[in-house]
Amino acid sequence: MDTTIAHSHDEHHHDDHHGHDHHDPGFWRKYVFSTDHKTIGIQYGLSSLTFLFLGFCMMMLMRWQLAFPGKRLPVLGDLLANLFPGQMPGGIMSPDFYNSLGAMHGTIMVFLGIVPLGFAAFGNYVMPLQIGAVDMTFPRLNMASFWSFFAGGMLMMLSFFLPGGAAKSGWTSYSPLASTADQAGLHIPGFLGKIEHIPHLHIFGSIYLDDVFGAGAQVLPFFNGQTLWLLGMILLIISSLLGSVNFIATIVQLRAPGMTWMRLPFFVWAQLITAFLLLLAFPPLEAAGLMQFMDRVFGTSFFLPSGLVVQNVPVHISGGGSPLLWQHLFWFLGHPEVYIMILPGIGIVAEVVANNTRKPLWGYKAMVGGIFVLGFLSFIVWAHHMYLTGMGSAVSAFFQATTIIISIPSVILLASLLISLWGGAIRFTLPMMFATAFMPMFGIGGLTGIPLAFNAIDLYLHDTYYIIGHFHYVVAPGALFSLFAGVYHWYPKATGRMLNVFWGRVHFWGSLVCLNALFFPMLLQGMIGMHRRWYDGGLSYPLTSNQHVMGLPGIEWNLEMSIAAWVLGLFQIPFIINFSWSMTHGEKVGTNPWDATTLDWDTPSPPPHGNFTKPITVYRGPYEYSVPGAEKDFTPQSEPEVPGAAPVPAPAH
Amino acid sequence: MEIPYEVSARPDTGLYNAKFGMWLFLASEVMLFGGLFSGYIFLRLGADPGYWPHGLLNVPVGTFNTIILVISSMTVVVAWAALKLRQWGKYKLYMAITILLSILFLIIKLTVEWPQKFEHFGVFIKPESAAKYEQYFGNERLAKVGLPPRHEITGHLHEVEALKDGKTEEVKIESWSEVTKLEAEGSKIVGYKVAVDPTYADPNNPVHDHPSFLYPKPTEKIATIEAADVDTIAGPFYPSHSPYLAVYFTITGLHGLHVLGGIVVFSYFWLFGHKLYRKNPEHMANRVEVAGLYWHFVDLLWIMVVFPVFYLF
Numbered sequence: 001m002d003t004t005i006a007h008s009h010d011e012h013h014h015d016d017h018h019g020h021d022h023h024d025p026g027f028w029r030k031y032v033f034s035t036d037h038k039t040i041g042i043q044y045g046l047s048s049l050t051f052l053f054l055g056f057c058m059m060m061l062m063r064w065q066l067a068f069p070g071k072r073l074p075v076l077g078d079l080l081a082n083l084f085p086g087q088m089p090g091g092i093m094s095p096d097f098y099n100s101l102g103a104m105h106g107t108i109m110v111f112l113g114i115v116p117l118g119f120a121a122f123g124n125y126v127m128p129l130q131i132g133a134v135d136m137t138f139p140r141l142n143m144a145s146f147w148s149f150f151a152g153g154m155l156m157m158l159s160f161f162l163p164g165g166a167a168k169s170g171w172t173s174y175s176p177l178a179s180t181a182d183q184a185g186l187h188i189p190g191f192l193g194k195i196e197h198i199p200h201l202h203i204f205g206s207i208y209l210d211d212v213f214g215a216g217a218q219v220l221p222f223f224n225g226q227t228l229w230l231l232g233m234i235l236l237i238i239s240s241l242l243g244s245v246n247f248i249a250t251i252v253q254l255r256a257p258g259m260t261w262m263r264l265p266f267f268v269w270a271q272l273i274t275a276f277l278l279l280l281a282f283p284p285l286e287a288a289g290l291m292q293f294m295d296r297v298f299g300t301s302f303f304l305p306s307g308l309v310v311q312n313v314p315v316h317i318s319g320g321g322s323p324l325l326w327q328h329l330f331w332f333l334g335h336p337e338v339y340i341m342i343l344p345g346i347g348i349v350a351e352v353v354a355n356n357t358r359k360p361l362w363g364y365k366a367m368v369g370g371i372f373v374l375g376f377l378s379f380i381v382w383a384h385h386m387y388l389t390g391m392g393s394a395v396s397a398f399f400q401a402t403t404i405i406i407s408i409p410s411v412i413l414l415a416s417l418l419i420s421l422w423g424g425a426i427r428f429t430l431p432m433m434f435a436t437a438f439m440p441m442f443g444i445g446g447l448t449g450i451p452l453a454f455n456a457i458d459l460y461l462h463d464t465y466y467i468i469g470h471f472h473y474v475v476a477p478g479a480l481f482s483l484f485a486g487v488y489h490w491y492p493k494a495t496g497r498m499l500n501v502f503w504g505r506v507h508f509w510g511s512l513v514c515l516n517a518l519f520f521p522m523l524l525q526g527m528i529g530m531h532r533r534w535y536d537g538g539l540s541y542p543l544t545s546n547q548h549v550m551g552l553p554g555i556e557w558n559l560e561m562s563i564a565a566w567v568l569g570l571f572q573i574p575f576i577i578n579f580s581w582s583m584t585h586g587e588k589v590g591t592n593p594w595d596a597t598t599l600d601w602d603t604p605s606p607p608p609h610g611n612f613t614k615p616i617t618v619y620r621g622p623y624e625y626s627v628p629g630a631e632k633d634f635t636p637q638s639e640p641e642v643p644g645a646a647p648v649p650a651p652a653h
Numbered sequence: 654m655e656i657p658y659e660v661s662a663r664p665d666t667g668l669y670n671a672k673f674g675m676w677l678f679l680a681s682e683v684m685l686f687g688g689l690f691s692g693y694i695f696l697r698l699g700a701d702p703g704y705w706p707h708g709l710l711n712v713p714v715g716t717f718n719t720i721i722l723v724i725s726s727m728t729v730v731v732a733w734a735a736l737k738l739r740q741w742g743k744y745k746l747y748m749a750i751t752i753l754l755s756i757l758f759l760i761i762k763l764t765v766e767w768p769q770k771f772e773h774f775g776v777f778i779k780p781e782s783a784a785k786y787e788q789y790f791g792n793e794r795l796a797k798v799g800l801p802p803r804h805e806i807t808g809h810l811h812e813v814e815a816l817k818d819g820k821t822e823e824v825k826i827e828s829w830s831e832v833t834k835l836e837a838e839g840s841k842i843v844g845y846k847v848a849v850d851p852t853y854a855d856p857n858n859p860v861h862d863h864p865s866f867l868y869p870k871p872t873e874k875i876a877t878i879e880a881a882d883v884d885t886i887a888g889p890f891y892p893s894h895s896p897y898l899a900v901y902f903t904i905t906g907l908h909g910l911h912v913l914g915g916i917v918v919f920s921y922f923w924l925f926g927h928k929l930y931r932k933n934p935e936h937m938a939n940r941v942e943v944a945g946l947y948w949h950f951v952d953l954l955w956i957m958v959v960f961p962v963f964y965l966f
Contacts, residue, residue, distance in 0.1 A: 134654050137670040241681050249674045252666060253658050279681045287688030294903055299893035302692065302900070306885070318777075318886045320704060320896040325695045329688055610654040 033147075035139035036609060040146050041125030042494065048117035049579075051153060052480075053572070055108035058101045060569055065093045066537035067562035087165050098535035099168035100225065104156065106171030107229070110337065111236050112153045114479055118344030119278070120149070120243055122486050123271045125494065127247065129600035129607060130265050132256025132616040132638075137249040145242035152235030159228040164219035167229035170533065172334070175303030175326045179295035180310055182224040222297060230293045237286045240278045247275035256599070258618030262368070263637065265598045265622040266354075266361060269368050270347025273375040274340050281336035281379065288329035295321075302326075324389060331382040339378045341475055342442075343371065345482030346413055349435045352485050353417055355596045356432035357424025358633050360623035363416035370412035377406040387458045396455045403453035410446055414439060425626075425633075429594070430504040434485035437512055438478060445474030448523060463533070466526020469519050477515040484508075487579075492593050496605040497586030503574040510571030517564035521557045530555065597624050597634050660936045671943045679950045682911075686954055689904050693962065696896045703801035706897050708864025709773075709890070714765060715964040718758050719956055725754035726952040729919070729945040736938035741930065748923045748941075751948075755916045762909055769868065770890035770898070771829070774810040774847060782882035789849060789876050791856025800862060806878060807850050809871040810889075814844035829889045845878045845887060901963055908959055911951050918944050 024030075034040060061080075064073050070092060073080070077091025087097035124142065128135060136142050159166040169178035251272050255264075291302040299317065303326045306319030354361045361367065383391065383399040418439055426432065448470040451457045461467060484507075491499050530538050537558050592601040603612050616638055624635040629644045662669050668676075697705055728751045735743035778786055783802065787793065792802040813832060815822050817840040826832060832842065850869040852861040853876065880887070886894050892902040922941055930937040 135656060137656060137658075138674060139656075141674075241678070245674050245677045245681075248677055249670055253663050253668070253670050253673060254656070279677060280684050283681050283685035284688030284691075287685055287692065290907065291689075291692060291899075291903060294892060294899060298891070298899075300899035300903075301893070301896055302696070302903075316885075318893060318895050318899075320696065320700055321899075322695055322699050325692055328695075329692070332688070 033143060035135075035143050037124045037128050037136050037139065037142060038494070038607065038611075040142050041121050041123075043146050044116050044124060044149070045121035047150060047153065048113050048121055051108050051112035052114075052117070053576075054157070055105050055113055056569065056572070058105040058108070060565055061093070062098060062101050062105065063562035063565045065098050065535060067559045069536040069539050084160060084165060093535075095535040096165060096168055099170075099533070100160070100166040102533060103167045103170050103173075103229075104160070107156065107167070109475075110171060110341065111233070112149075112156065114341045114475060114483070115240075115337075116149060117483050118348075118479065118486075119247075119271065119274050119340065120145070120239075122267075122344060122348065122483070122490070123247060123274075124243075126490060126600055127268055127271050128250060128254070129493075129603065129611055130268050130598050131251060131254060131259055132599050132612070132618065133250060133254035134610050134612070136246045137253055138246050141242050142246055145239045145246065148235050148242065149239035152232045152239065155228050155232035155235065159225040159232070162220065162223055162225055162228065164224050166225040169226060172330060173226075173229065173292065173326075174330075175292060175295065175321075175323050176305070176308055176310075178226060178326075179292055179303050180308075180315070182219050182226040227293065227296050230289050230296070233289050234286060234293075237282045237289070240282050244275040244278040247271055248279065251275075256616040256618055259599075259637075260618075262365070263618055263621050266350035266364065266367060267344075267347035269371055270343045270350070273371050274343045277336040277340050277343075277375055277378060281333045281340075284329045285333035288326055291329075292326065324386075327386050327389065328382070331385045332379075334385060335382040336378045338471070338474070339374060342479050343374075345438070345479040345486075346371075346417070348486040348489070349417055349438050349482045350420075351596075351598070352431040352435040352489050353420050354623040354625065355489075355594055356427045356429055356435070357421060358427075358625045359420070359424050360621070360625060361416065362420040362422070363412070364623070366412055367416045370409035370416075374406065374409040374413070377402060377409065381406055384453060384458070387455045388462050400453055400455055404450075407446070407450060407453070414442060414446065429488075430499065430501060430508065431485040431489035433505070433508050434481045434488065437508070438481045438485065441477035441481060441515075442474060442479075445470060445472075445478050448473060460529075461526055463531060464526035465522040465530045465532055468532050469522030469526060472519045472522070476519065477512065481511075484511075484575075489594070490600075491579075491582070492589045493600060493605050493607070495583050495586070497582050497584075497588055498593065499582045499586060500578050503578045507571060507575040507578070510574075511568060514564045514568035514571060518561050518568060521561055525555075525557060592636075595632075595634050597636050598622055599637055602636050602638050660933065660939060669939060671939060672946065675943045675946050679947070682950060682954075686904070686907075686958065689900070689907065690958060690962070693900045693904070696900060700896065703804050704895075706805070706895065708866075708869065709770070709897070710901075710964050711766060711769065711868040712866035712964050714761065714868075715960060718761055718766075719960050721754050721758050721761075722952045722955050725751045725758075726945075726949055728754070729941070729948050733938060733941045733945050736930070736934065736941055739934055741927070744926075744941075745923065748919060752916060752919050752923060755912055755919070759909060759912055759916070762905065767902075772809065773807060773890045774829075774845075774888070775805050775807040775890060775894060776845060776847065776878050776887040777805050777884035778878070778882055779884045780804070785882060786876070786878070789853040789856060794857050795862075798859075798862065803852075803856070804884070806847060806853050806876055807869070808847040808853065808876070810845060811848050811875060812846040813842050814846075815840040816843045817841070841880075842887075843880045845880070847876050847878060848872065849874050849876050904959060905963070908951070908955060911954075915944070915948050915951055918947075 031039065034043075061073075064071075072091040073088070073093070074091070077088055077093075081088040081091055084097065087094055087100070124136070156166075164182050167173070167178075167181075169181050251264075251268060291300070294300040295302050295304060301318045301321035303323050304315070304317050304319060304321045305323060308315045308317065308319065350361055350367070381399060381403045383395065384403045387396065387399075421436070428436075448466070452461060452467070452470065488499055488504060491497070526532075530541060534541075538555050541555060589605060591604055593605075594601065599612075599616060599618070602616070617640075618637050619640050620635060620637055622637060624637070624642075626633050627635055627642060630642045631644050635642045656670070657663075658668075658670050660669060666673065728747045732744050732747035732751060735741075735747060778790075783790060783792060783804070786806065789806050790803045795802055810826050810829070810832075812823050812825050813835070815824050815835050817838070821843065823846075824831070824835065836842065848871040850871055852869065854872040854874040855861065878887070888894055890898055892899045922937075922944065926937055926940075929940070
């Protein structure tokens with residue numbers, strides 16, 4: 001059944017406004033509660049970019065504390081003191097607030113920023129176009145997925161304004177801390193001194209510490225940051241599950257005629273594997289989140305061991321639980337999660353590289369095989385985040401082996417992208433600049449991960465700044481750069497206009513330099529043993545250790561790194577302005593400004609409702625660039641014959 | 654704008670979209686309950702000897718519930734078949750039976766099984782004080798027979814001794830909320846008078862060495878337990894009472910929510926299905942098929958995992 005033809009009402013204009021009443025769904029159904037994958041993709045894109053910005057602001061605040069521990073933050077500090085009572089007394093960051101910023105920075109960047117942007121935003125917008133479909137298999141489910149994500153994000157942001165502030169037990173939310181933090185009667189006063197008593201709800205036996213302390217906390221029993229974090233996560237996980245079902249079903253069922261598996265653009269393969277990871281890896285975290293919720297609200301002891309003592313007082317719980325259980329369930333998701341963050345970006349880089357080198361991807365088949373192996377292996381490496389929990393040597397050996405083995409498919413992917421540059425007629429367009437920078441940056445991130453695979457080395461580097469440097473290299477100049485490449489690449493498709501090239505270059509170079517200035521020293525700081533999650537920037541560290549490595553200082557770098565972070569923030573301003581300004585003032589483009597071969601460039605910019613203005617049949621592979629003898633240096637996938645070139649061989653499958 | 658393969662199957666996969674999507678969703682559900690069950694395994698393996706209870710569940714009632722679910726899985730298939738054969742009346746009948754059976758499952762769970770536990774009371778005794786309660790535990794004989802010692806006295810709470818302003822008072826208790834009220838008023842509970850379960854009324858009887866399939870009914874024998882001897886928890890069989898009950902309530906609760914979801918969807922198809930049936934009967938049949946697929950999963954989860962793990966082991 002071939003229904004890939006759009007109704008061609010609006011072929012005569014390039015914007016979204018339908019003139020016809022019987023098709024016009026009105027503002028709310030068209031722009032807010034839309035079931036069109038393109039609108040939903042843009043909704044995800046704008047939301048996730050906003051969340052990325054908010055998470056970035058939190059980081060900039062944290063860097064103040066690291067550069068100037070205990071010092072008053074001028075101007076902004078007083079504003080924040082008013083906004084978050086008790087968190088920044090006198091404009092000075094409280095340890096609790098630093099921990100909240102740290103936990104929420106991680107949560108927001110991972111779950112509300114990178115994954116929704118890479119998977120949900122780009123996947124939703126581009127994937128159906130690239131396979132020649134009219135929409136997703138389940139458009140209404142798609143809409144539910146976005147609103148669930150949005151609601152979860154709102155809950156997370158709301159938690160900052162609740163008494164006690166946002167979650168502060170790390171993005172990893174380890175129990176027993178996360179099971180007991182912010183509990184009425186258990187709230188650690190910090191600098192706040194004596195706090196008022198609020199009688200707390202006795203639901204199925206909560207943690208009875210009020211009578212022991214004589215004072216509860218200003219924190220509410222249910223509506224506190226840590227509990228809301230769990231509720232927010234459950235909504236986000238539901239959103240991911242609905243989305244991943246949609247993506248897989250669409251890729252399998254709605255490929256246009258002639259779009260065989262090995263003719264799929266690599267971006268689609270990447271989205272497919274990412275969707276499987278989301279589908280299968282998230283539910284154990286949902287289970288764990290439910291159990292931690294039970295611990296907090298119903299007083300269970302899933303993760304609370306017997307004999308637990310908090311602030312020198314034995315906690316009145318049944319005990320018998322296991323903090324390790326939380327760690328296993330969390331990291332069972334946690335590891336596939338990092339591949340979920342990088343794979344869509346690798347897919348984007350593949351598209352951009354093939355397009356801007358004017359030649360096919362090198363090693364497409366190897367990349368497809370590699371990404372399958374990567375997806376499978378990602379499920380059996382998780383305990384390399386848990387080397388310090390006292391595991392036996394057999395278990396440790398298993399995870400060390402699988403972790404080293406998983407570097408192989410990663411290298412296959414990166415090497416294929418690198419080799420694809422060889423012999424290419426490279427155009428350094430903005431997407432290409434980001435895509436090319438991605439490669440060495442992701443290389444540094446990946447290579448710094450290799451030592452961490454070994455138990456013996458991790459014993460020293462675990463929970464140090466080396467880890468922070470490692471994963472930020474992969475996710476910031478790595479994944480985020482690939483996502484920027486995607487923005488610059490597909491912005492013309494979504495809006496019909498180009499982003500300004502000069503300011504894009506400013507954004508690129510400024511970001512590249514500042515990211516390296518910020519994260520490279522972290523690797524060295526970690527090697528001299530500087531711990532992560534210290535709210536005072538490691539002030540007490542010099543008292544206990546030799547703070548120099550190879551004669552270089554460690555802690556003193558905090559100031560330079562913070563400056564790099566703030567300058568990095570400044571360099572995002574041109575991007576933000578460029579993004580909004582170019583929507584109305586950017587250089588107008590036609591259907592295929594990049595002279596690309598894939599189906600997403602075979603439709604007007606922006607595509608109409610229904611996506612394509614002609615029936616789509618696929619005749620060739622995704623990267624038919626520079627075919628010998630052909631007139632043009634690219635041949636679209638839907639082109640039946642290429643004048644002048646050799647005939648296309650029949651597909652093997 | 655029509656989405657292909659909504660009703661007819663795609664030739665190379667042999668599936669229509671919704672069925673494929675449902676299988677994917679069920680894969681994620683396997684991982685969800687798998688996560689919870691690995692939690693169960695972890696907690697049970699990590700429990701100290703004698704601290705993982707057995708025989709707390711009502712097996713006859715659980716078996717009855719299992720049979721109800723199995724029958725509802727069968728009736729939903731008949732309902733689907735009726736739609737495929739374009740027999741609307743028969744569909745309505747069998748779908749109604751399915752819905753009623755599922756509601757019955759939930760009613761039994763929420764009015765019989767769960768409340769039965771909330772009324773039951775249990776006290777963990779400190780190991781060093783266990784000798785004091787030997788008349789209820791019978792641990793000497795258990796040690797001789799090679800079984801782990803008993804640590805908890807269970808039954809129904811009859812009275813508590815409440816200490817307030819230096820005065821001790823004996824208060825008759827009908828429900829646990831009275832105890833929490835006493836504590837909120839500033840009383841400290843110093844003793845519990847419990848009508849013990851059969852095991853503790855006659856601890857040396859070998860019949861109590863292994864858990865029974867029948868739910869324990871408290872005897873007339875009253876045990877007086879001092880609060881100073883209480884180990885961790887003295888309270889009703891709430892989720893907070895022990896990891897066993899925590900994981901039991903969480904898994905049966907989540908399963909129950911899934912049953913409720915199924916009821917909602919089936920009710921929607923029963924009440925509002927006629928319009929789609931008239932427009933596209935095959936599409937309606939597919940919807941019921943996909944919902945039935947979900948229902949079989951919920952059913953299978955109960956039969957193969959929840960019921961054996963909790964009720965039989």
